[in-house]
Amino acid sequence: MDATDVACPAGVTNEIPKELQQYASRPLDIDDTIALLRLVAPGLMSKIEREHSMELNPVDCSHLPHGVPETPEEIERLRARWGNPLACHLPRAPATKFYTLYGIGKPTERGYLYTRRSGGCLSLLPFQIRTNVTDDVNVQRGVRLGEGDGTVPLISLGFLGAHAWTLVCT
Amino acid sequence: MAAADYLIADYWVWGKMIENLADVGYDTSMLFMAAYDWRLSCQKLEMRDAYFSRLKSEIELLHKHHGEKVVVLSHSMGGLVFTYFMQWVESAYGGNGGASWIDTHLEAFVNIGGAMLGVPKTVSSLLSGEMKDTADLNSVLVYIKENLVSNLDLLRLFRSFGSLPSMLPKGGTAIWGNLTHAPEDKYHNTSLGVILDFRSFSESAPESVPHHIRTQQQRFRPEYRDTIATDIVDDVGLLVCVVAASEPTNSLPSLTHSPSRPLSLPHSCRWMPPMSHALPV
Numbered sequence: 001m002d003a004t005d006v007a008c009p010a011g012v013t014n015e016i017p018k019e020l021q022q023y024a025s026r027p028l029d030i031d032d033t034i035a036l037l038r039l040v041a042p043g044l045m046s047k048i049e050r051e052h053s054m055e056l057n058p059v060d061c062s063h064l065p066h067g068v069p070e071t072p073e074e075i076e077r078l079r080a081r082w083g084n085p086l087a088c089h090l091p092r093a094p095a096t097k098f099y100t101l102y103g104i105g106k107p108t109e110r111g112y113l114y115t116r117r118s119g120g121c122l123s124l125l126p127f128q129i130r131t132n133v134t135d136d137v138n139v140q141r142g143v144r145l146g147e148g149d150g151t152v153p154l155i156s157l158g159f160l161g162a163h164a165w166t167l168v169c170t
Numbered sequence: 171m172a173a174a175d176y177l178i179a180d181y182w183v184w185g186k187m188i189e190n191l192a193d194v195g196y197d198t199s200m201l202f203m204a205a206y207d208w209r210l211s212c213q214k215l216e217m218r219d220a221y222f223s224r225l226k227s228e229i230e231l232l233h234k235h236h237g238e239k240v241v242v243l244s245h246s247m248g249g250l251v252f253t254y255f256m257q258w259v260e261s262a263y264g265g266n267g268g269a270s271w272i273d274t275h276l277e278a279f280v281n282i283g284g285a286m287l288g289v290p291k292t293v294s295s296l297l298s299g300e301m302k303d304t305a306d307l308n309s310v311l312v313y314i315k316e317n318l319v320s321n322l323d324l325l326r327l328f329r330s331f332g333s334l335p336s337m338l339p340k341g342g343t344a345i346w347g348n349l350t351h352a353p354e355d356k357y358h359n360t361s362l363g364v365i366l367d368f369r370s371f372s373e374s375a376p377e378s379v380p381h382h383i384r385t386q387q388q389r390f391r392p393e394y395r396d397t398i399a400t401d402i403v404d405d406v407g408l409l410v411c412v413v414a415a416s417e418p419t420n421s422l423p424s425l426t427h428s429p430s431r432p433l434s435l436p437h438s439c440r441w442m443p444p445m446s447h448a449l450p451v
């Protein structure tokens with residue numbers, strides 16, 4: 001238990017909320033993971049998802065979709081797509097060249113082994129990485145390693161340049 | 171520019187790039203460092219710092235002054251910041267540069283080590299204030315860390331960074347894989363689509379690992395410890411993927427393609443799922 005656990009912030013208890021417990025015994029893919037984050041930090045996640053799109057559905061992001069009324073909410077929704085290359089077509093720029101450079105061959109964090117946390121304030125901070133787990137394949141101190149440049153996984157480095165940005169729309 | 175050439179002596183950031191550009195004739199009037207406050211989201215960067223407005227003006231100035239289109243290089247999260255800029259700059263709800271601004275002003279975009287679809291460590295940072303860097307600390311360092319910055323403090327800090335959510339993994343299971351398979355699984359036995367694993371270690375059945383995969387994984391295991399950023403930069407086998415600019419035609423709404431790699435054209439503009447294509451390794 002760390003020293004600060006003695007004084008939890010107001011409203012924080014030592015119980016893991018029931019709705020979190022259904023997640024706490026199984027493997028989670030990325031969609032489950034985002035769903036869990038929404039439960040653990042609902043206020044934060046709703047703010048995040050207003051500002052950041054995570055969807056895969058590229059459209060023209062320079063205008064509001066046809067027929068959508070111009071409200072502050074719709075404009076915010078449009079801007080939320082701009083930082084997600086999976087949600088927007090590239091700008092029409094046939095004379096512009098794109099180069100994607102990246103390194104590979106370094107173990108790169110791709111997933112985590114989690115368990116119930118051993119400290120207090122569990123309603124705020126219910127889980128922790130199982131840093132005591134290392135296997136002989138690709139788990140090091142509770143972190144599951146994949147292919148990448150040591151910081152960014154290969155899929156994130158390469159998918160756009162190697163594939164998505166080479167597609168032609170018809 | 172001096173702000174981001176060397177962090178400390180011999181720990182280079184953009185230093186070598188600047189030196190090499192100088193070798194081929196660039197001087198300080200032709201180079202511009204567009205540093206951003208990495209704690210802020212893109213929206214806030216424009217709101218507080220007029221970051222994208224300044225970048226647009228600077229590119230327009232370079233273009234006008236030298237009579238040539240501009241090359242933009244980005245690193246890591248900078249790739250996402252520039253991706254945002256490319257949408258912002260043309261839109262009437264952003265820089266209002268019009269539909270041909272990128273084509274007119276940008277010669278090339280060189281995206282180096284871009285975290286384009288996010289990184290899983292944002293999840294662990296938001297969930298528990300942890301990541302590989304904190305998991306690697308030994309017990310002495312953990313003791314020191316807990317007494318200086320507790321997990322609760324780290325959690326509060328990470329959750330306050332507006333930039334961190336911009337690197338949450340994008341694209342859902344179509345990109346990051348599911349419980350049974352992920353795009354990179356040919357290198358690993360467990361599905362890397364499992365982002366958070368709450369099974370206890372003893373419950374997860376030991377899987378038989380094909381020999382060639384095991385060998386490949388063990389190849390880079392010893393390098394894992396004490397890896398520092400400069401190693402990464404020095405050791406990488408760089409892979410260059412060039413998306414050649416195509417002839418301007420009206421039938422290409424928004425994407426460029428490589429003429430040397432003809433693709434069977436999909437009938438919609440949805441990206442293909444990454445499982446259907448190998449990444450070049």
